[in-house]
Amino acid sequence: IVPTGELFQAMQRGTIDAVHSDDDSMASPTPLQQFGGYFPFATKHILDVPVLFNQYGLADIWRDEYAKVGVQWLSAAGQDPCNFNTTKEITSVADLDGLKLYTFPTAGRFLSRFGVVPVNIPYEDAEVAVQTGELDGMAWSGITEDYTVGWADVTDYFLTNNISGAWIGSFFVNQQQWSDLPEHLKQLVMAGIDAGHTYRNQWYWGGEARLRAKGDKLALRTVPAAEWAEVENAAKEFWSEIAEEGEIHAKIVQIFRDYNEVINQAGPPYTNG
Numbered sequence: 001i002v003p004t005g006e007l008f009q010a011m012q013r014g015t016i017d018a019v020h021s022d023d024d025s026m027a028s029p030t031p032l033q034q035f036g037g038y039f040p041f042a043t044k045h046i047l048d049v050p051v052l053f054n055q056y057g058l059a060d061i062w063r064d065e066y067a068k069v070g071v072q073w074l075s076a077a078g079q080d081p082c083n084f085n086t087t088k089e090i091t092s093v094a095d096l097d098g099l100k101l102y103t104f105p106t107a108g109r110f111l112s113r114f115g116v117v118p119v120n121i122p123y124e125d126a127e128v129a130v131q132t133g134e135l136d137g138m139a140w141s142g143i144t145e146d147y148t149v150g151w152a153d154v155t156d157y158f159l160t161n162n163i164s165g166a167w168i169g170s171f172f173v174n175q176q177q178w179s180d181l182p183e184h185l186k187q188l189v190m191a192g193i194d195a196g197h198t199y200r201n202q203w204y205w206g207g208e209a210r211l212r213a214k215g216d217k218l219a220l221r222t223v224p225a226a227e228w229a230e231v232e233n234a235a236k237e238f239w240s241e242i243a244e245e246g247e248i249h250a251k252i253v254q255i256f257r258d259y260n261e262v263i264n265q266a267g268p269p270y271t272n273g
Contacts, residue, residue, distance in 0.1 A: 038082040038164035041235040049078030077197040078166030080142030084159040103139040158218040
Protein backbone atom coordinates (compact mmCIF):
# COMPACT_ATOMS: atom_id res chain seq x y z
CA ILE A 1 0.00 0.00 0.00
CA VAL A 2 1.48 3.33 -1.10
CA PRO A 3 0.08 6.74 -0.03
CA THR A 4 -1.19 8.85 -2.93
CA GLY A 5 1.54 11.47 -2.53
CA GLU A 6 4.23 8.78 -2.85
CA LEU A 7 2.81 6.89 -5.82
CA PHE A 8 5.05 8.47 -8.41
CA GLN A 9 8.30 7.87 -6.54
CA ALA A 10 7.27 4.28 -5.83
CA MET A 11 6.67 3.72 -9.55
CA GLN A 12 10.01 5.29 -10.48
CA ARG A 13 11.79 2.99 -8.01
CA GLY A 14 9.92 -0.05 -9.26
CA THR A 15 8.20 -0.71 -5.93
CA ILE A 16 4.99 -0.72 -7.95
CA ASP A 17 4.79 -1.27 -11.67
CA ALA A 18 2.01 1.08 -12.70
CA VAL A 19 -0.36 3.78 -11.48
CA HIS A 20 -3.73 5.19 -12.47
CA SER A 21 -3.87 8.62 -10.90
CA ASP A 22 -3.59 12.32 -11.63
CA ASP A 23 -0.42 14.39 -11.85
CA ASP A 24 -1.52 16.79 -9.10
CA SER A 25 -2.48 14.55 -6.20
CA MET A 26 0.46 12.18 -6.70
CA ALA A 27 2.94 15.08 -6.73
CA SER A 28 4.34 14.50 -10.21
CA PRO A 29 7.94 15.80 -10.44
CA THR A 30 7.27 17.39 -13.83
CA PRO A 31 5.88 20.72 -15.07
CA LEU A 32 2.64 18.82 -15.69
CA GLN A 33 1.85 18.46 -11.98
CA GLN A 34 -0.64 21.30 -11.84
CA PHE A 35 -2.54 20.26 -14.95
CA GLY A 36 -3.69 16.83 -13.84
CA GLY A 37 -6.63 16.41 -11.51
CA TYR A 38 -8.74 19.56 -11.75
CA PHE A 39 -7.06 22.49 -13.47
CA PRO A 40 -9.70 25.20 -12.89
CA PHE A 41 -12.22 25.48 -15.74
CA ALA A 42 -9.99 23.74 -18.29
CA THR A 43 -12.85 21.39 -19.15
CA LYS A 44 -16.64 21.52 -19.16
CA HIS A 45 -17.50 17.85 -19.79
CA ILE A 46 -15.87 14.42 -19.54
CA LEU A 47 -15.27 14.11 -23.30
CA ASP A 48 -13.18 17.27 -23.30
CA VAL A 49 -10.29 15.29 -21.81
CA PRO A 50 -9.70 12.77 -24.62
CA VAL A 51 -10.26 15.54 -27.16
CA LEU A 52 -7.58 17.70 -25.55
CA PHE A 53 -5.13 14.80 -25.47
CA ASN A 54 -5.85 13.23 -28.84
CA GLN A 55 -6.82 16.24 -30.98
CA TYR A 56 -5.05 19.17 -29.34
CA GLY A 57 -1.63 17.70 -28.59
CA LEU A 58 -1.60 17.09 -24.84
CA ALA A 59 -0.75 13.41 -25.36
CA ASP A 60 2.56 14.29 -27.03
CA ILE A 61 3.47 16.68 -24.21
CA TRP A 62 2.63 14.15 -21.50
CA ARG A 63 4.50 11.35 -23.24
CA ASP A 64 7.64 13.45 -23.71
CA GLU A 65 7.73 14.96 -20.22
CA TYR A 66 7.33 11.63 -18.43
CA ALA A 67 9.96 9.96 -20.59
CA LYS A 68 12.42 12.45 -19.09
CA VAL A 69 11.81 11.07 -15.59
CA GLY A 70 11.83 7.37 -16.39
CA VAL A 71 8.09 6.82 -16.62
CA GLN A 72 6.00 5.70 -19.56
CA TRP A 73 2.79 7.71 -19.93
CA LEU A 74 0.14 5.52 -21.57
CA SER A 75 -3.19 7.28 -21.80
CA ALA A 76 -5.46 9.90 -20.23
CA ALA A 77 -9.20 10.19 -19.87
CA GLY A 78 -11.81 12.14 -17.97
CA GLN A 79 -13.88 11.19 -14.98
CA ASP A 80 -16.24 13.16 -12.78
CA PRO A 81 -16.40 16.96 -12.44
CA CYS A 82 -15.16 18.85 -9.37
CA ASN A 83 -18.21 19.93 -7.40
CA PHE A 84 -18.55 20.66 -3.68
CA ASN A 85 -20.21 18.47 -1.06
CA THR A 86 -20.43 20.24 2.28
CA THR A 87 -22.08 20.39 5.69
CA LYS A 88 -22.86 24.07 5.13
CA GLU A 89 -25.04 25.56 2.41
CA ILE A 90 -23.37 27.34 -0.51
CA THR A 91 -25.76 29.64 -2.36
CA SER A 92 -23.35 32.48 -3.16
CA VAL A 93 -19.65 32.91 -3.85
CA ALA A 94 -19.34 34.61 -0.45
CA ASP A 95 -20.31 31.32 1.23
CA LEU A 96 -16.96 29.84 0.14
CA ASP A 97 -15.15 32.16 2.53
CA GLY A 98 -13.75 30.25 5.50
CA LEU A 99 -14.80 26.78 4.31
CA LYS A 100 -12.30 24.07 5.28
CA LEU A 101 -12.25 21.77 2.26
CA TYR A 102 -10.40 18.65 1.28
CA THR A 103 -9.29 19.29 -2.28
CA PHE A 104 -6.49 18.92 -4.81
CA PRO A 105 -3.34 21.04 -4.42
CA THR A 106 -3.93 23.18 -7.52
CA ALA A 107 -7.67 23.46 -6.91
CA GLY A 108 -6.91 24.54 -3.35
CA ARG A 109 -4.47 27.15 -4.55
CA PHE A 110 -7.16 28.55 -6.82
CA LEU A 111 -10.02 28.37 -4.32
CA SER A 112 -8.00 30.14 -1.65
CA ARG A 113 -8.71 33.30 -3.67
CA PHE A 114 -12.26 33.04 -2.37
CA GLY A 115 -11.34 32.35 1.23
CA VAL A 116 -11.41 28.56 1.07
CA VAL A 117 -9.01 26.89 3.50
CA PRO A 118 -7.52 23.83 1.74
CA VAL A 119 -6.86 20.95 4.14
CA ASN A 120 -4.28 18.35 3.16
CA ILE A 121 -5.00 14.96 4.74
CA PRO A 122 -4.93 11.35 3.48
CA TYR A 123 -7.92 10.49 1.28
CA GLU A 124 -9.09 7.76 3.61
CA ASP A 125 -9.25 10.21 6.55
CA ALA A 126 -11.54 12.73 4.85
CA GLU A 127 -14.84 11.18 5.94
CA VAL A 128 -13.90 11.14 9.62
CA ALA A 129 -12.45 14.65 9.35
CA VAL A 130 -15.89 15.94 8.35
CA GLN A 131 -17.44 14.20 11.35
CA THR A 132 -14.91 15.72 13.75
CA GLY A 133 -15.29 19.21 12.26
CA GLU A 134 -11.78 19.36 10.83
CA LEU A 135 -13.42 19.65 7.40
CA ASP A 136 -16.58 21.37 6.19
CA GLY A 137 -16.59 19.11 3.14
CA MET A 138 -14.81 18.32 -0.08
CA ALA A 139 -14.11 19.91 -3.45
CA TRP A 140 -12.78 16.65 -4.81
CA SER A 141 -15.33 14.93 -7.02
CA GLY A 142 -18.75 14.76 -8.56
CA ILE A 143 -21.77 13.34 -6.81
CA THR A 144 -21.06 9.74 -7.88
CA GLU A 145 -17.92 9.52 -5.75
CA ASP A 146 -19.71 11.22 -2.85
CA TYR A 147 -22.22 8.38 -2.74
CA THR A 148 -19.77 5.61 -3.61
CA VAL A 149 -17.18 6.29 -0.89
CA GLY A 150 -19.51 7.42 1.90
CA TRP A 151 -19.05 11.18 1.79
CA ALA A 152 -22.76 11.65 1.11
CA ASP A 153 -23.38 10.09 4.52
CA VAL A 154 -21.47 12.81 6.38
CA THR A 155 -22.26 15.94 4.32
CA ASP A 156 -25.62 17.54 3.59
CA TYR A 157 -25.37 19.65 0.44
CA PHE A 158 -24.10 19.28 -3.11
CA LEU A 159 -23.25 22.39 -5.13
CA THR A 160 -24.20 21.94 -8.78
CA ASN A 161 -21.64 24.58 -9.85
CA ASN A 162 -18.20 23.14 -10.42
CA ILE A 163 -14.66 24.43 -10.90
CA SER A 164 -13.82 21.82 -13.52
CA GLY A 165 -15.94 19.70 -15.81
CA ALA A 166 -13.82 16.56 -15.62
CA TRP A 167 -10.96 15.00 -13.69
CA ILE A 168 -7.86 14.56 -15.83
CA GLY A 169 -6.17 11.29 -14.93
CA SER A 170 -3.69 9.02 -16.65
CA PHE A 171 -2.24 5.55 -16.68
CA PHE A 172 1.51 5.49 -16.01
CA VAL A 173 3.95 2.58 -15.91
CA ASN A 174 7.57 2.10 -14.88
CA GLN A 175 9.58 2.60 -18.07
CA GLN A 176 11.70 -0.54 -17.65
CA GLN A 177 8.69 -2.72 -16.89
CA TRP A 178 6.93 -1.40 -19.97
CA SER A 179 9.91 -1.91 -22.25
CA ASP A 180 10.25 -5.51 -21.01
CA LEU A 181 6.65 -6.30 -21.91
CA PRO A 182 6.14 -8.15 -25.23
CA GLU A 183 4.39 -6.15 -27.92
CA HIS A 184 1.24 -8.27 -27.90
CA LEU A 185 0.86 -7.74 -24.15
CA LYS A 186 1.34 -3.99 -24.56
CA GLN A 187 -1.53 -4.06 -27.05
CA LEU A 188 -3.63 -6.03 -24.56
CA VAL A 189 -2.94 -3.48 -21.80
CA MET A 190 -3.89 -0.60 -24.08
CA ALA A 191 -7.09 -2.39 -25.13
CA GLY A 192 -8.02 -2.78 -21.47
CA ILE A 193 -7.28 0.89 -20.80
CA ASP A 194 -9.41 1.99 -23.75
CA ALA A 195 -12.26 -0.21 -22.52
CA GLY A 196 -11.92 1.40 -19.09
CA HIS A 197 -12.14 4.86 -20.64
CA THR A 198 -15.33 3.90 -22.45
CA TYR A 199 -16.86 2.51 -19.27
CA ARG A 200 -16.06 5.61 -17.24
CA ASN A 201 -17.51 7.89 -19.89
CA GLN A 202 -20.99 6.40 -19.46
CA TRP A 203 -20.59 5.58 -15.74
CA TYR A 204 -20.01 9.18 -14.77
CA TRP A 205 -22.21 10.84 -17.38
CA GLY A 206 -25.19 8.73 -16.40
CA GLY A 207 -24.31 8.38 -12.74
CA GLU A 208 -23.97 12.10 -12.07
CA ALA A 209 -27.38 12.79 -13.63
CA ARG A 210 -29.11 9.92 -11.83
CA LEU A 211 -27.84 10.84 -8.37
CA ARG A 212 -28.61 14.53 -8.80
CA ALA A 213 -32.15 13.66 -9.85
CA LYS A 214 -32.84 10.61 -7.68
CA GLY A 215 -30.30 10.67 -4.85
CA ASP A 216 -31.78 11.15 -1.38
CA LYS A 217 -28.71 11.99 0.71
CA LEU A 218 -27.53 15.39 -0.58
CA ALA A 219 -29.68 18.48 -1.09
CA LEU A 220 -28.77 20.34 -4.28
CA ARG A 221 -27.75 23.97 -4.12
CA THR A 222 -26.74 26.33 -6.95
CA VAL A 223 -24.97 29.68 -7.14
CA PRO A 224 -26.62 31.77 -9.91
CA ALA A 225 -24.64 31.59 -13.15
CA ALA A 226 -24.13 35.34 -13.31
CA GLU A 227 -22.50 35.28 -9.88
CA TRP A 228 -20.49 32.10 -10.53
CA ALA A 229 -18.99 33.94 -13.52
CA GLU A 230 -16.82 35.70 -10.93
CA VAL A 231 -15.14 32.37 -10.21
CA GLU A 232 -14.77 31.57 -13.91
CA ASN A 233 -13.21 34.95 -14.59
CA ALA A 234 -10.75 34.45 -11.72
CA ALA A 235 -9.66 31.23 -13.43
CA LYS A 236 -8.56 33.23 -16.46
CA GLU A 237 -6.22 35.25 -14.23
CA PHE A 238 -5.04 32.02 -12.61
CA TRP A 239 -4.24 30.55 -16.04
CA SER A 240 -2.13 33.58 -16.89
CA GLU A 241 -0.16 33.20 -13.66
CA ILE A 242 0.49 29.52 -14.33
CA ALA A 243 1.52 30.25 -17.93
CA GLU A 244 4.31 32.47 -16.64
CA GLU A 245 5.90 29.61 -14.70
CA GLY A 246 7.58 27.98 -17.68
CA GLU A 247 7.59 27.16 -21.38
CA ILE A 248 5.61 23.93 -20.98
CA HIS A 249 3.11 25.69 -18.70
CA ALA A 250 2.55 28.39 -21.32
CA LYS A 251 2.12 25.81 -24.09
CA ILE A 252 -0.51 23.84 -22.14
CA VAL A 253 -2.42 26.94 -21.07
CA GLN A 254 -2.53 28.08 -24.69
CA ILE A 255 -4.00 24.72 -25.69
CA PHE A 256 -6.71 25.15 -23.06
CA ARG A 257 -7.40 28.66 -24.38
CA ASP A 258 -7.57 27.47 -27.97
CA TYR A 259 -9.95 24.64 -27.12
CA ASN A 260 -12.21 26.80 -24.96
CA GLU A 261 -12.41 29.36 -27.75
CA VAL A 262 -13.65 26.64 -30.10
CA ILE A 263 -16.30 25.21 -27.79
CA ASN A 264 -17.49 28.66 -26.75
CA GLN A 265 -18.05 29.49 -30.41
CA ALA A 266 -19.69 26.14 -31.00
CA GLY A 267 -22.31 26.75 -28.29
CA PRO A 268 -24.67 24.07 -26.95
CA PRO A 269 -24.17 21.24 -26.22
CA TYR A 270 -20.48 22.10 -25.87
CA THR A 271 -21.27 25.04 -23.61
CA ASN A 272 -24.32 25.88 -21.55
CA GLY A 273 -25.15 29.19 -23.18
